[in-house]
Amino acid sequence: MTRKEEIRLIALKLMKFHGFSGLTMRLLAKELGIEAASIYNHISSKDDILEQVCVDLATKFQSAVLEVNDIYFNAPEKLNILIKHHVNILCEDLNASSVFMHEWRYLKEEKRLEFIGKRNLYEQEIRKIIQLGIEEGHFNEVDTKFAAITLLSALNSVVEWYKPSGELSPEQVAQNLAQFVLTGLSKQKL
Amino acid sequence: MTRKEEIRLIALKLMKFHGFSGLTMRLLAKELGIEAASIYNHISSKDDILEQVCVDLATKFQSAVLEVNDIYFNAPEKLNILIKHHVNILCEDLNASSVFMHEWRYLKEEKRLEFIGKRNLYEQEIRKIIQLGIEEGHFNEVDTKFAAITLLSALNSVVEWYKPSGELSPEQVAQNLAQFVLTGLSKQKL
DNA sequence: GTGAAACTAACATACGTTAGTTAGTGATTA
DNA sequence: TAATCACTAACTAACGTATGTTAGTTTCAC
Incomplete structure (x- = not known):
């Protein structure tokens, strides 16, 4: 692992706890055991760390959903596969995922708009799956926007509690x- | 509406967009059409604004769930009522709710621990409902911790998209x- | 002796906040 | 009626500190 990757790693760990604004270069330096100025031998700016992780994860999510929607499956199957991918991406680096979820709003104007665009695209592809499920007769006739956002929110909660040291594997989650x-929660007896 | 309430209102509106750290007193002042220092004639500190909204909402949620669990109902009924209360609280002041959801981590140590305590209590009460549902035979035998967090996350997504000007009332949501x-999404034919 | 990785010193800016003051308004009193 | 007082809400000026970042230099292993 290069020093640059090491810095990124610790930065994300701290950012998860303190938030983007709460993480100062001097705090990061302290955690690394060096001076704040020394960090700039390896990275170009604080914003860069955030940008990188946001773009990186957004791209992964995008690839996953486009792949799933490119192959022929029925909606329940598609959803199952997508959820597996989604959770895997989240669990791969929980610190990065947490930052991705909570700190993207601190991206600079341009990058933020880019980010929101990718996020909307992801939501749109999920709505397609839900719509498909309705047309197939597999899903209830829900509002696709509502369902997509609620679904995503439920999936993303994983970053708030998942511990790799716990009992469950990402696949089980x-x-x-x-x-x-x-x-849903109810047994099938309504 | 007093000037103090007016300041609080605009502060929350800005905090929703810029985050706690992103909202500076000078920005808030600009939006109010006054100088930053003038704000301190009405409020005691920036932290105070955050504290107030977090404590306020946490208390509301707590009252709601305790009330529901105090009355005799079966689990599906309890859950229905709680969801109604939860959404109503969220929609009552969307800016406050958004700040409550995203910025609580910027509370000072003491208040943050207090906040987390109340949040855990809320989660615990919801787990009781789910556990009850399982014992009644109404709910699937899910892990209550997992279910409670996922459920809460789904509910809280409301603050991300709900618009009072839209078609849906809080009750419909x-x-x-x-x-x-x-x-769930699936039709009952598994 | 070359390159990576740390250092010291500093800069410019931004931040929350305090202190002391001023302007206007409405009620009370001489 | 005119003068006094309290209250609200704004102001200017500044303080002390923290922030991201830079420039230039040193250390040390290969």
């Missing part, structure tokens, strides 16, 4: 989420 | 959420 989202 | 959470 994905399975639980899929069950929750598809069948 | 609550109904949609209840359906989503209880029966």
Whole structure:
């Protein structure tokens, strides 16, 4: 691991706790055991760290959903696969995911708009899946925008509690989420 | 409306967009058409604004869930009522709710721990409802911690998209959420 | 002796906040 | 009626500190 990657890693860990504004270069330096100015031998700016992680994760999510929607499956299958991908991406680097979820609003104007664009595209592709499910007769006739946002919010909650040291693997979490989202809490006896 | 309330209102509106750290007293002052220092004739500190809204909303949520769990109902009924209360609280002041959701981590140590305590209590009470539902035979045998967090996350997504000018009333939103959470996306034909 | 990685010193700016003052308004009193 | 007082809400000026970042220099292993 290069020093640059090391810095990024610790920066994300701290950013998860203190938020983007709460993480100062001097705090980051202290954690690294060096002076704040020394950090600039490896990275170009504080904004850069945030930008990189946001663009990086947004791209991963985008690839995942486009891939799923490119292959022929029915909606429940698509949703299952997407949830698995989504959870895997989130769990791969929980600090990065947490920053991605909470700190994107501190991106500079241009990058922020770019980010929102990618996020909307992701939501749009999920709405397509839900719409498909309705047309197939697999899903209830819900409002696709409402359903997509609620679904995404449920999935993203994973970053708030998932511990790699815990009992569940990302695959099991994905399975639980899929069950929750598809069948809900109630037993089938309404 | 007193000047103090007016300041609080605009502060929350700005905080929703810029985050707690992104809202500076000088920006707030500009929006108010006065000087930054003048704000201190009405409020005691920037932290105070955050504290007030966090404590205020946390208390409301707490009252709601305790009330629901104090009355005798079965779990699906309790959940329905709680969701209605939850959404109503969120929609009452969307700016405040958004700040409550995203900026609580910027509370000072002491108040933050207090906040987390109240939040945990809320989660705990929801787990009780889910546990009750399982024992009654109404709910699937899910992990209550997982279910409570996922449920809460789904509910809280309301602050990200709800517009009072839109078609749906808070009651209708609550109904949609209840359906989503209880029966899921799938039609009952598994 | 070359390159990576740290250092010291400093700059310009931005921040929350305090202190002391002023302007206007409405009620009370001489 | 005119003068006094309290109150509200704004002002100017400034303080002390923190921030991201730079420029130039040193250290040290290969």
